[in-house]
Amino acid sequence: MNIRNNIVLRQKLAAEYVLGTLRGGARRRFETWLHQDADLRRLTAEWQQRLAPMAEFAGDAQPPKSVWRAIERRLGLERKASAWQFWLNENLAFWRSLGMVSTGLAALLLVVVVTRVADAPAISYVATLTDDKSQSAMLVTADQRHKALEVRLLSAAPVAPDKSLHLWAVPKSGNPRSLGVLASNRGSFPLTDKAIGADVALLAVTLEPKGGSPDPNGPTGPIVYKGAWMRL
Amino acid sequence: MCVNLSRSVAPFRPVTLLHQGSAVSIAVHSLDPQQLKIWLMAAGKRDAAAFRALYDASSSKLFGFALRILHKRELAEEILQESYVAIWNNAANYQSHLAAPMTWMATIVRNKAFDHLRRTDAVVEIDAQQFDGDVMNALQDPQATPIEALQMSGDAKALAWCMSALEGAHRQVVALAYFHDLSHSEVAAQLKLPIGTVKTWIRRSLDKLRVCLARREQA
Numbered sequence: 001m002n003i004r005n006n007i008v009l010r011q012k013l014a015a016e017y018v019l020g021t022l023r024g025g026a027r028r029r030f031e032t033w034l035h036q037d038a039d040l041r042r043l044t045a046e047w048q049q050r051l052a053p054m055a056e057f058a059g060d061a062q063p064p065k066s067v068w069r070a071i072e073r074r075l076g077l078e079r080k081a082s083a084w085q086f087w088l089n090e091n092l093a094f095w096r097s098l099g100m101v102s103t104g105l106a107a108l109l110l111v112v113v114v115t116r117v118a119d120a121p122a123i124s125y126v127a128t129l130t131d132d133k134s135q136s137a138m139l140v141t142a143d144q145r146h147k148a149l150e151v152r153l154l155s156a157a158p159v160a161p162d163k164s165l166h167l168w169a170v171p172k173s174g175n176p177r178s179l180g181v182l183a184s185n186r187g188s189f190p191l192t193d194k195a196i197g198a199d200v201a202l203l204a205v206t207l208e209p210k211g212g213s214p215d216p217n218g219p220t221g222p223i224v225y226k227g228a229w230m231r232l
Numbered sequence: 233m234c235v236n237l238s239r240s241v242a243p244f245r246p247v248t249l250l251h252q253g254s255a256v257s258i259a260v261h262s263l264d265p266q267q268l269k270i271w272l273m274a275a276g277k278r279d280a281a282a283f284r285a286l287y288d289a290s291s292s293k294l295f296g297f298a299l300r301i302l303h304k305r306e307l308a309e310e311i312l313q314e315s316y317v318a319i320w321n322n323a324a325n326y327q328s329h330l331a332a333p334m335t336w337m338a339t340i341v342r343n344k345a346f347d348h349l350r351r352t353d354a355v356v357e358i359d360a361q362q363f364d365g366d367v368m369n370a371l372q373d374p375q376a377t378p379i380e381a382l383q384m385s386g387d388a389k390a391l392a393w394c395m396s397a398l399e400g401a402h403r404q405v406v407a408l409a410y411f412h413d414l415s416h417s418e419v420a421a422q423l424k425l426p427i428g429t430v431k432t433w434i435r436r437s438l439d440k441l442r443v444c445l446a447r448r449e450q451a
Contacts, residue, residue, distance in 0.1 A: 015438040019406065020346075023415045045330040048339060050445055052331075053388035054410050055338035058300035060292040067295075067309050068287060071316045077280040175278065217278050 003033065003040075010043055018047040122146075124232060125196050127203050129225035137225045140167070140203055142196050149195055153185040159207070166212045168219060169195050170202045176219060179203075181212035202228050265385065268333035276323035283320055290334065291316070294341050301345045301411055303356055311348060315341045334385055346413045358412055358422060394444035402437045405430055 003009050016022040017030050034041055072078045122145035129138040141150045151167060159165060167189075168176040180189035189195075204226045206219035213219050268289060274282030294315065298308040318340050326336055349356060384392065395403050401423075408419050416434070420427040 011442070012435060012438070015442070016434070019409050019434070019438070020413050021409050021416050021419070021434060042330075048331055049335050049387070050391065050441060051410060052335035052338045052342075053385065053391045054407065055297040055342070056293055056334070056384045056388035057392065057407075058296045058411075061296040061299050062292050063295040063309060063312055067291070067313050067316075068284075070313050071287070071320075074313070074317055075320055077283070 004037070010040060014040065014043040015047045015051075017044060018051050125229045126232060127227045127229045129203060129205060129227035131225055138205060138227075140227075142191050142229075144191065147191045149179060149189040149191045151180070151182060151187040151189070153182075162210050163221075164208050164210050164212055165224070166206050166208045166219060166221075168204045168206065169197070169200045170204050171197070171199045172201045173199075175217045176204065178213070181208070196229065200229065202226055265332045265334065265387075269328050272319075272323055272326055272333045272336075273328070275320060276326060283323075286319075286333075287316060290337060293334070294337060297338060298341055298345055301342065301356075301413075302349070307348070308345075311341065311345050315344050318344065332385075332387060334387070349413065356412065358408070390445055390448050391441070393448065394441050397444060398437050398440060402433045405433045406437050406441075409434065 003013065013022060013026075013030055017027065022030060034044065122143060123141050124144045125142035127140040128136050129140065131137045136154055139152045139154055142148075143150060153165075165182040167179040167182065167187075169179055170176045177194045179195050180187055194200075204219075204223050206213065207221040207224050208214075208219065209221075213221070268286060271282045271286035271289070275286055291312065295308060295312050298311050298315070299305065302308045302311060315337070319337055322340075326333075331339070348354070395406070398406070405419055405423065405425075408414055408422060414422065416430050417427050419425075419434075420430045423430070
C-alpha cells in the first residue's frame with residue numbers, strides 16, 4: 001500500500017500508532033515505513049508531543065526515597081562523584097597551604113630541566129607530583145612554544161607489567177580530563193587547554209589497567225601521585 | 233561547561249503535603265521545559281548533579297503516571313527505576329527538536345510499563361465506569377475548575393483544554409486506549425460498544441484534538 005500521498009491516512013496511522021490502537025501487522029508495517037520515511041517520523045513525533053501530556057492527567061505521586069537510591073546504585077553515580085569531590089577539596093586545601101614550598105621546589109627543578117634541554121623550550125607551567133609520603137615522584141612541564149606536555153618520573157616505584165600510569169587534569173568541578181598514558185618512565189603529550197585551563201585545580205596520576213583507564217569519564221584506579229601547576 | 237549548569241540554577245523541589253492521610257505532592261513551580269531540557273542534555277554529558285535535579289523535578293509526575301497504568305505501587309516503583317536508568321543511558325540521544333523533555337520521558341515510562349505488562353501477561357483491572365473520573369471531571373469545565381491547580385505543564389493544560397471540548401464518552405475512549413494499551417476491540421469490550429463506533433470515535437477525537445491544539449498554538 002502506498003501511503004505517501006495520502007495525508008489523511010498518514011495522520012490517522014501516526015496518531016493511532018502513538019495512541020496504541022494500531023496493532024499487529026498494521027503496526028509492524030507502519031514501523032517499516034517509519035524507517036524509510038522521514039516525514040512520517042516527523043508526523044509521529046508530533047503526535048507523541050500532542051498525546052504524551054496525558055501522562056500528567058494521572059496526577060502527581062511522590063516516589064519513595066528508595067527509588068532514587070536504587071537508580072544511583074545501579075548507575076554508580078554517588079560513589080564516583082563524591083569520591084572525587086572529597087579528594088579534590090582535601091587536596092586543594094593541602095596545596096594552598098603548601099604553595100610557597102612548592103614554588104621553591106618547582107623553580108629548583110626548572111633549572112635542571114632548562115639547562116639539560118638544548119632546544120630551550122618555553123616552559124610556562126611546571127608541576128611536581130608527589131606520592132602519599134610527599135616525596136617528589138614526577139615532574140610535569142608545559143612547553144607552550146612546542147605545544148608539548150613533558151612528563152618524567154623522578155623516583156617512582158616500579159609499575160607492574162599489566163598496569164599503566166595515567167595522567168589527569170582535575171578541574172574544579174566535573175570529571176577529570178585525561179592528558180595521557182605513560183608508556184615508560186617518561187612521556188610527551190600534546191599540550192592543550194584541557195591541561196592548563198584556568199579551571200584546572202590539580203594534576204593527578206592514577207594506576208590503571210595497561211593502556212589507561214577503561215572509563216572515558218575518569219580514572220578507575222587509585223591516585224598514586226598528585227600536584228598543582230605552578231605558573232612561571 | 234555542562235557540569236556547572238545544574239549549579240547555576242536553584243533546583244526545583246516538589247513539596248510534599250499531607251492531605252487526607254495520603255501524600256499529595258504540590259509543585260512549587262510549574263515544570264519549565266527549558267530547564268528540564270538543560271538538565272536532560274547535561275545528563276547526556278554524564279552530569280550526575282543535573283540528572284538528580286531532573287529526577288527531583290519530574291519523578292512525582294512520572295510516578296503518578298506509572299501508578300495510573302500499573303495500579304500496584306511496588307511495580308510502579310520498579311518501572312520508575314527502570315525508566316530513569318534508561319533516561320540516563322539514552323539522554324545523549326535525546327533530540328530536543330522532536331520532543332519536549334516530559335514527552336520523551338513519559339514515553340519511556342509508558343513503553344516500560346506496557347512492556348512489563350505484556351511480558352508478564354498481567355491483567356490490570358480497569359473499572360471503565362469510574363475510570364479516571366476524577367481527572368476527567370476536573371477537565372470537563374476548565375473555566376470552573378482551576379486547571380492551574382492541577383500543576384500541569386503548558387502542554388498538558390492545552391491538551392486538557394482540548395480534551396474537555398470532546399464528548400465525555402469519546403474522551404473516555406481515547407484515555408482508555410492511552411493509559412491501558414487497549415486495542416479497538418478491547419476498548420469496545422470494556423465499554424460494551426460496537427467496534428465500529430469505537431474506531432469512529434477515536435478517529436474523530438484525534439482529528440479534533442489536532443485541530444484544537446493547532447488553533448491554541450496559533451492563538
